Amino acid sequence: MGTSFTEVIDEFMLLQDDYRLITLFQTSPENFTTYVTGWLIPAITDFETVCDQKLTYNLTTKYFTETLNKRNILTLAKIVKQYWLQRTVDDVSQMKAKIQTDFHTYSEAQNYKTMQDRLILMNEEISQLLVKYSLVEVTTWDFLKMVNG
Numbered sequence: 028m029g030t031s032f033t034e035v036i037d038e039f040m041l042l043q044d045d046y047r048l049i050t051l052f053q054t055s056p057e058n059f060t061t062y063v064t065g066w067l068i069p070a071i072t073d074f075e076t077v078c079d080q081k082l083t084y085n086l087t088t089k090y091f092t093e094t095l096n097k098r099n100i101l102t103l104a105k106i107v108k109q110y111w112l113q114r115t116v117d118d119v120s121q122m123k124a125k126i127q128t129d130f131h132t133y134s135e136a137q138n139y140k141t142m143q144d145r146l147i148l149m150n151e152e153i154s155q156l157l158v159k160y161s162l163v164e165v166t167t168w169d170f171l172k173m174v175n176g
Contacts, residue, residue, distance in 0.1 A: 028090050029094045029095065030090065030091045030093070030094050030095040030100065031090050032067060032089040035100050035103045036063050036064075038100055038101055039063065040052075041104075042105065043108055043111060045115070048063070063107065063111075064086075064089065067107055068086075070103050070109075071084065071103065073157070074102060074103055077157050078099055080095055080099055081093050102156060102160060106153055108149070109149050109150060112142075112149050113146060115142060116143055116146045
């Protein structure tokens with residue numbers, strides 16, 4: 028068997044500190060893995076076009092068919108983080124806090140704006156990561172041929 032989804036998920040967990048995910052893991056590791064797999068699948072789709080390894084997987088066993096190298100596991104984990112952050116920014120409870128009229132409104136609104144800014148930055152970081160990743164795999168001559176088209 029290849030790399031387990033949990034190896035990627037473990038790397039993702041090192042990149043953030045969400046108490047809700049930690050609680051879910053502590054109460055039901057199986058539900059936790061299923062939940063985070065919902066971000067991993069689109070992350071695989073985003074990454075497979077430039078990845079130097081095949082990212083085929085079995086959703087039943089939650090294993091990749093190949094053993095992924097550390098670089099690819101970490102790249103997938105960073106893309107999963109992007110999906111997690113998108114979910115966090117879109118969280119309905121954040122919007123609920125914004126429409127309240129007490130002093131916390133400004134504080135929550137500022138927090139929401141900061142999270143949106145962080146998501147934009149994260150999207151740019153992932154885009155740059157994928158470009159750098161793909162350029163490492165292309166020789167200079169091949170790259171110049173692509174640019175000159």
